[in-house]
Amino acid sequence: MTTLPRPRCFRSIAFIGMMFLTAGLSAAEPLRVLIVDGQNNHGVWPQTTQLMKGWLEESGRFQVDTATAAPKGTDPNFRPQFRNYHAVLSNFGHGAAAWPEATQKDFESYVGNGGGFVVIHAANNSFPEWPAYNEMIGLGGWGGRTEKDGPYVYYNGEGKLTVDNSSGRGGSHGPQHEFSVIIRDREHPIVAGMPVEWMHAKDELYDRLRGPAQNMQVLATAESSATGRHEPMIMTINWKQGRVFHTPMGHAEYSQECVGFITTLLRGTEWAATGKVTLPIPKDFPTADKSSSRASAK
Template structure:
């Protein structure tokens, strides 16, 4: 009997040591890329997004950081080790070897998430622009592809008129309108909800192929906007890879929006797996009221 008890205790001890490691291995592996950005708060937003993904219970998160200026020849993340890459990067070109590895990663089925100014990057990198669909600044113009937006009737417009890509008025809260409530990322969200103070990117342009607009925001001319319904949540496919793209998330307060947090978690899970299990929280914003969770850095 004593031997049986000792054996049982030994098995329990082994299980206690093995199960946490097994649980960690079962989680999705995410990589945030950062290091250069025209937004000075990028170190904070990386920490915020890392925390949000980890708190979902679905992800372990690593961070890969480039040199602070110029092309970093040592920046060679092992993308293939990860289920999804989240870009918080807007800076110099990556080494050609890294760009090739990144293309192969996404085309081969890796997930990608583009947040805010990450769509400003790499204006002349054809494959990257195909991955993100539309972007702004970075020398983008009519040669980059059409402006993509929705008209007043909710119809997708591909506007080939000349002009630079990328614009926004002063920061302000704005309403998000869900255009496809059947997609896993938006399923269960209110059709309309208020986003926290943010830059409302408009006049984004690019190839816009294999792209589905899930939600938009009206860029009010009275607030310096384009007068168009601009894409705010998008999904794309590139080869076997899935991409979730949101132009939201400029400031710390923008990323404290429960709508931003929830769609980041759900969009990242979808990019990694094609499915969404993250629930819509009770404190999700409503059609006329924002919802904020103050971030407390550890």
Template sequence: MLRALGSSFCMFLLLSSVSFAQSKAPMKALIMDGQNNHGAWPKTTMMVKKYLEDTKRYSVDIARTKYTMQGDDLLAKYPLNDGVVREAKKSAVADPDYIPDFSKYNVVINNFGFGAAPWPEATNVAFEKFVSNGGGLVILHAAENCFGDWEQYNKMIGLGGWGNRTEKNGPYVYLDANEKKVVDNSPGKGGSHGSQHEFSLIVRDAEHPITKGLPKTWLHSKDELYDRLRGPAQNMQILATSFSSKAHGGTDRHEPMIMTIDYGKGRVFHTPMGHADYSMECVGFITVLLRGTDWAATGTVVDTTIPSDFPRIDKSSQRKFD
């Protein structure tokens, strides 16, 4: 009798764990967009959404401003179908009703860009609260160009460029020719880049979950290599860098290319990669995006496999996205 009870209890435990695994709800991610100097933004939002949803770990919502800027030609091709009538503007116009409910999400991905109008103050306050209370945040390429005057945003992203960023926002941070970290307080504008090209990523911290197990060096697809980024850089770790050569109009410094920032209890994953759709087709970018988003959302990386089409030390690799 006892043995029978014991085995049915075991069966109950087994069934419970199976049904938990099967019914485990996906994590909730929110992509914020609508105003970006990069006209590819309606497409790059859809790329990020698909990359995340293809893992089956995420369901992704999009919060888009009702006044949009740039990307007009792509809005019809990548529609939201959320019933909101949007108005395209030549320059950014603030949307007073842009108040996403961050509390529903594990992680927020910012796909705004240079020249974006400020969000409503209530949104800024809710956003700061969301991240500082432990929410995940992902910062891609131009999202480090916007909101230069928002002090807490600059703390979240660690380093930024453009948007009136200067020495008032914090130092330049990079590795010098000897691969030593430099915190440079000299005056000057934050943010520039040379001509677009394929460039290598070099992992500098192979123990962090985002970079653990990745090849030490791999060739990223054509992209803008941001340099001279500056900001508060508090609680920031540089996980990978790229060498910005003067031959391509850069700095001859190793510029931060994958960063993490702790903001309160929140985790921020930040990469300046992702200028265009072709940059985001890079399998290295996709892999790092998924790892970084996992880490921002949960503090760990769920899928640590290296895709068989991951770029090599001297060969980039893309997945075409239509």
């Protein structure tokens, strides 16, 4: 028998193998995400941290670590190495004690130099006295926030983006319910391809958020029956060189099991980390009339 076919065969296998390896290296390198938590008025925070970690890792796009502060007061040992991550996700909440000053400075330099920051639900209640934090989140609520902290921002009934400097409290919500999310910028990569209107699972609909709102884009809103305004539900903020993705959705596990929330979380985190979105809109995404939820893998 001739030996000729064998080296040919080897060559093609080696070639295919090399292509596979190259593709694998470029496409499968996970983005590193750090979830920070430890103090939150939502007692369910340990579960929602694990839930979000699960959704992120299940996508294959992210590898997630957590850093948890001591349960009360400023934790002098809370000093995560933010710079080792493509994005930091805050699952802190209302009443969280200030981070140590050195940690605040680390975080400002991390985001300022191009780091990604992901703000979920009550994370926008945290740290009302920290000016750079308020700039990063764009809008916040509770914690004594009022007109001194910046305007209300919402879409009015005519579909016009409104910056409202009237006085009043920052942050409120009515009873939890399912509600429609309306996409306001169909081109932005986080929401491109989503149905223009989709039904979110039961959640708190945060209203009357207010803050500096500089370099902020509102990508989606939901109409609050408490205010009659279309309140921001998905936002991006550019802070110095950094990218911030902010959603006030995600009160409880059942809110975070909504496929609309999961998809927004994954694509928003990818955008905060890289400035691009490659993750798809899944087939079980909610429609205008019907919410869609997934049981967590746990």
